[in-house]
Amino acid sequence: MIHMIVAINSTRTMGHHDSIPFYNPEDLAHFKAKTLNHVCVMGRVTYESIPKKLNNRMIWVLTTQTDYEPMHDNVIVFNDENHLLEAVLxxxxxxxxxxxxxxxxxxFPYVSVLWLSRINxxxxxxxxxxxFEEQLNLVNTVQYDTFVCEEYHR
Ligand SMILES: NC(=O)c1ccc[n+]([C@@H]2O[C@H](COP(=O)([O-])OP(=O)(O)OC[C@H]3O[C@@H](n4cnc5c(N)ncnc54)[C@H](OP(=O)(O)O)[C@@H]3O)[C@@H](O)[C@H]2O)c1
Incomplete structure (x- = not known):
C-alpha cells in the first residue's frame, strides 16, 4: 500500500529554505514509527535536508543528476520519475x-493513505x-501531546 506522510503547521507550511521550520520531537518519533522497516521515497532536496542516516529504512531518491552520489548506503537513486513510479507501484x-x-x-494520485500531522x-x-486531504476521507484523528495526526483514506 502507498502511504504519504507529511507534517504541516497552522499556515500549511511544510518547509522553508529547504528545511522544516518547526522542530517537534514527538512528530519525528511518529514519522520513525510509521516508516521503520519500510521504503521511503523522497526528492533530492528532502533527502539532503535530513541531518543523519535513516536507519532500518531503504530510501529511494529522485534526482535529475545522473552522477548523484548519495551520502548513505541505504539509498537507491532514480533519475526517471516513470522508473520510480513503476518501482513504487x-x-x-x-x-x-x-x-x-x-x-x-x-x-499523490497513487496514494491510498495520508498521514497528516498538524503541528501547533x-x-x-x-x-x-x-x-490533498480534501480529496480523501478522514478516517481517524489521534491527539498527541504536541500535535494532531489525521489519517485519510482514498
Ligand atoms: N513537513 C514535512 O513533512 C516535509 C517533508 C518533506 C520535505 N519537507 C520540506 O519540503 C521542502 C522540499 O520540497 P521540494 O518540493 O522543494 O523538493 P523535493 O520534492 O524534496 O525534491 C525536489 C528535487 O527532486 C528531484 N526531482 C523532482 N522531480 C523530478 C523528476 N520528475 N525527475 C527527476 N528528478 C526530480 C529534483 O532533484 P535535482 O534538483 O537533484 O534534480 C528536484 O530538485 C523542504 O523545505 C523540506 O524540508 C517537509
Whole structure:
C-alpha cells in the first residue's frame, strides 16, 4: 500500500529554505514509527535536508543528476520519475512517500493513505502543502501531546 506522510503547521507550511521550520520531537518519533522497516521515497532536496542516516529504512531518491552520489548506503537513486513510479507501484509491501512538495505532487494520485500531522506552530514558511486531504476521507484523528495526526483514506 502507498502511504504519504507529511507534517504541516497552522499556515500549511511544510518547509522553508529547504528545511522544516518547526522542530517537534514527538512528530519525528511518529514519522520513525510509521516508516521503520519500510521504503521511503523522497526528492533530492528532502533527502539532503535530513541531518543523519535513516536507519532500518531503504530510501529511494529522485534526482535529475545522473552522477548523484548519495551520502548513505541505504539509498537507491532514480533519475526517471516513470522508473520510480513503476518501482513504487510494483512494490509488494507498505511504502511511504515522504516529500517534499514536488514528490507529493508526483505521487499523490497513487496514494491510498495520508498521514497528516498538524503541528501547533504558526511560522509562515515558503513551502506550503496542497490541500490533498480534501480529496480523501478522514478516517481517524489521534491527539498527541504536541500535535494532531489525521489519517485519510482514498
Ligand atoms: N513537513 C514535512 O513533512 C516535509 C517533508 C518533506 C520535505 N519537507 C520540506 O519540503 C521542502 C522540499 O520540497 P521540494 O518540493 O522543494 O523538493 P523535493 O520534492 O524534496 O525534491 C525536489 C528535487 O527532486 C528531484 N526531482 C523532482 N522531480 C523530478 C523528476 N520528475 N525527475 C527527476 N528528478 C526530480 C529534483 O532533484 P535535482 O534538483 O537533484 O534534480 C528536484 O530538485 C523542504 O523545505 C523540506 O524540508 C517537509
Amino acid at each position: 510494483s512494490y509488494e509491501s507498505d511504502i511511504y512517500i515522504c516529500g517534499g512538495l514536488q514528490i507529493y505532487r508526483l505521487f 506552530d504558526d511560522f509562515n514558511g515558503d513551502v506550503k502543502l496542497d490541500h
